[in-house]
Amino acid sequence: MPFLKPSSRVIPGFGLTMGFSLFYLGLIVLLPVAGLLAFTASMDWADFWSAISHPQVVASYKLSFGASLIAAVVNLVFGMLVAWVLVRYPFPGKRIIDALVDLPFALPTAVAGISLVTLYASTGWIGQYLDIFGIKVAYTQLGVIIALTYIGLPFVVRTVQPVLEDLDAGLEEASASLGANRWTTFRRVILPALLPAALTGFALAFARALGEYGSVVFISGNLPYRTEITPLLIVTKIEQFDYHGAAAIGSVMLLTAFLLLLLINGLQWWTSQRSERTSLS
Template sequence: MFSSTRRRSVIPGFGLTLGFSLLYLTFIFLIPVGSLLLYTSLMSWEEFWRAISHPQVVASYKLSFSAAFIGAAINLVFGALVAWVLVRYSFPGKRLVDGLIDLPFALPTAVAGIALVTLYASTGWVGQYFHAFGIRIAYTQVGVVLALTYIGLPFVVRTVQPVLEDLEAELEEASASLGASRLTTVRRVILPALLPALLTGFALAFARAIGEYGSVVFISGNLPYKTEITPLLIVAKAEQYDYNGAAAIGTVMLLAAFVMLLVINFLQWWSSRRFAH
């Protein structure tokens, strides 16, 4: 008699778990996205192009993408510095600081937007000092960048932090013992190891910022052609019963999200191949 060496799995079998996974994916992702694309496909090309190329819409594209890029670039630098401090140094309150990094994940975005307005309005706790020098933050494009920087910081920190924890400090000591300067050590030892994680964190922060709504809607002022972001314009068109315009603009943002998804997956694939060799 041949005894079976196959162990019974604690969780349900492949067929059942695959079925639940596909069902969940269908209701959460495929049906909403498919409905959007189907609604957009009912429009003629002229209607679609007219909806996505209106000057007000183009202005919102420019603000959304440029502000998201600037916010992600700021987080690329300062998020890496925060991750470095949290990994390489011990100081009082370190656990508290580490927990505060995840605050944008836990705090509702609308609450974050109200808090930012309270701080940076011309009469706010911080904004009043800038206003004394004629600098406005709230209700300007600077405020939009500030909000997108706030919600994107955790993506960079949490992406870089594990890589820094795995990076042996002995490599830096060996570089220093061989006569390399601190700048050379950063450029030749630390930065190459962190580059894939930095790029992935940047892409995640950028992708998150493109679709942000709650934290921006209060601090931006929502001025057409000036501080109006694309997600806000989609909501406004839906409230005006312009479903064709909302669907067309939403399709453009969906395509942008897919592009960012491909970029993130490529960076992860490149990172795995780079460190595999």
């Protein structure tokens, strides 16, 4: 069998572009992460465990991961709904609403935090009415969840929206013509196509919420053991020149977030492979 030469590309240069890509990723991403882990590794195990297992730090873990997870789930549901409305229905002001989705990307997080406090404080535009029913948002864990939901919504919308635009509406009509109801059409036709993109948006929203600082510190009140997030503790330790403590907490956040994202990406790959096998069969 004769030796087959690899097909030449129209625009060659794989080796050069790959080298620059690896260099850029190593310089921007891997080097800081490796530096953090190496600095943490220089600590004694007793000091490391004391830094990451303090009750105040554990309480911040629970709030940061729990609130980020809840916010990502809320964004997954309502982000898919917003993307569906923007893609499938024409209505006045559609372009304005589509542009407003990207507002959390452009708005400084400190400005977002001040705006949320203005709205949800007990004397705020919305908070004064919620206060009548005994619902407090500002300086509570609910306020943290609202802030994280605000900054994470665009990630789900912008990952699901292109998939919806490419999804053939004729498949839904064919499903309906074969006797399927709306729920069956959504579950068997639409959801399998959207699930990989939705999981990607969920992972991005979760990761973004996990590291959020600016918008949360204003509305949370930063009460120890109650509304204090882990990024705030890291900043506090740096201000106290406790660099090893800050590095230890940061390493725990980094490794935990990496494992969770790895799990979500594995689930995304599994759903993608399953949908491909279903479509082939």
